[in-house]
Amino acid sequence: MSEAKPLPKFAVLQLSGCAGCEVSLINATEWVDNYQLVYMPLVVSTTAVPDDTEILLVSGGVRNDEDIYNLRKAAAKVDRVIAVGTCAISGGVSNLGDRDDVRNIFLAQSTRHHLPHLLPKSHPIDAFVDVDLYLPGCPPTPELFMAALTDPEGYEAGSIVCVECGRKKLKDMRPTHLVGFQQGEVLPDICLINQGYLCVGSSTRGGCRAICTKPGHPCVGCRGPSNAYIEKESSVWFDRVQQVFERMTDIPPEEIKEALHSPQLSLFLFQFTDYSEGGRPPRPKEKVL
């Protein structure tokens, strides 16, 4: 019997984030027999990424000087870097702190004794290292993790969340105003837009299997823009959402516009603005799962 080929090694580096991506990864069990997990402080006691590691998954944003150091050191050792989750890709939820008043609070903390120095804002990892694959989602589902580790090209996802959601879009149910972000009874099986919810699933990339919209919560866009918009300015994405509402509802366009641009939905839409703004080139769609 020939000797079995050693399993490919992968490492998981967690920068400033919530560990939700890691938790999602350990919800997938298939990798246990196919990969050797060599570094992941959440579940393994090791001090550094070994030299012969093939794949590095990075979650979390770059929030302090230790994050920069750890990221550069780890990325230099591996063949392939995968940015996992919205924090690593675009700064994530923490990017909501990219405002003058909040930056000042961080700066005030940055001189503290012994502690890593906080940067004025949270950065995506590709501001510091080259990324081979982006895996957006907050967090990406276990299924997406497995696809990223095994066969990114072969992963079949609906182009947008609507395709995977399956709620029926009705022609004759036209709301005249948005209902509160979470308010009201949710009818089963009927499109949330028909019910007046600000759901952005119509231009958000699929692959999540619509786990929020199916049980009745509007899509907040955590997977980012679909391939049709990912290489364009974020305003194109916003316009597209606007058009969908104009076609399907009688809600005044200003109301939608305000809701999209105001802090409403800022959680995820805001962060993707740096796909095309803020001096960073858009991520090519071939590199986004």
Next chain:
Amino acid sequence: MTTLRFPLSRIEGHARVEMEVQDGEVVSAQFQAIEMRGFRYFVQGTPAEQMPVIVPRICGVCSTAHHVASVKALENALEVEPPKLANEIRELLLLGQLIQNQATSLFIFTMPDRVGASSIFHMEDSEANPEQQLSLAQRALKVRQIGTKLITLAGGQFIHPVKAIIGGVTSGIKAEDAKQMLKELQDTITTACELFDEYWDMSLAMKERIGTWGDDEPACYIASTGVNRPEFNSSVIRVLGPNGNEKATFPPESFRDFLDYQTTDYSFAGKSSFEGMVLRANSLARMNLTRSMGTPCADYYLERLTTEFGKPAHPILLFDLCRGIELVYAFERAIEMLSEDLDYEDTSVPYSLRDGEGYGLVEAPRGPLIHHYTIENGLIADAEFIIPTVHNMGAIERALKVAGERYITPQGINLELEKAVGRVVRAFDPCIACATQ
């Protein structure tokens, strides 16, 4: 003066321990939380209704607790009472969180310490035989996966749930989905008990080897669980004195009257105390503050624990055993709940947004969690998160000092110290992302 620095792994988030040693004496033991994201600041100005979706992102491990605490804080501010069904779904959510969290802490974080491995996924550096290790990892993941499935069923999204809304939940649980989940729980509870039995034996063996259960001096205990049986969708916080007498009972809005809070320059997380005494939150606190589990298997384990260690029990490694008891409880309770109808009408009541201030409390796996919001013009004017790990900070440092004194002598430092530091910290299952937000 020598400074010993210990990096930490197999805990949630970024932290390290520093001990200062002079002539073989431990001068100080510090637990340093070294990350901060600043939720308290950047949620200011956010639409209040969005909070239940934003705050789970404080922590991917405790997200469910934040989700429910957030909704409760908003309901408190808006004076809304959710219907019975909503409370049931929220309890199920918290049970799913409990399964996932306790299974992770037991089998992924702390079990490797008991078999001398670096992780449950690594057999080669383990003292146990490889085949047994592999099956351990697979069984452990299977048990914790049930928690995730339960969260998904009750909460929609699986890490950052979405189904709890102000005034209720977006939907109930369909009979066929409940039936499927029930079957999976029933199929897996035996595995959970087997793993816990093995864990218990490994813990006893480890105690034999190292000769201590860690810091076993009395402390105060804080929890918001029920008096007679566990409660996670809770409403009142209780504190137990070191002798086992109840010292205080208070609603979440009164926490400042009972708890002292202190910040330090070496950590992004502060620490709280009660009347100058060390506080402990988490599983052991709940066990000391609740009469029974109210489900048969969990009660069997609780009785075993009480017979062996008394009540209140103090040794810190018992936190781990208590987590196992709660894991079994969460399975049994979820089975109980899913056997009832969870798809009747009235998933939520209407509300109107207005200015106000509110407090939301849940018993998270790590202890009582409070969200406190001030709403102005529909936006969050101020938000405060009172995190259970912060209650444990003083207790962690005291236990680290005990470990330091045990393994550091004028003759030298016993190499067991590094392992002891890991064991001590993991016993408290601290969550750094939460503690610093």
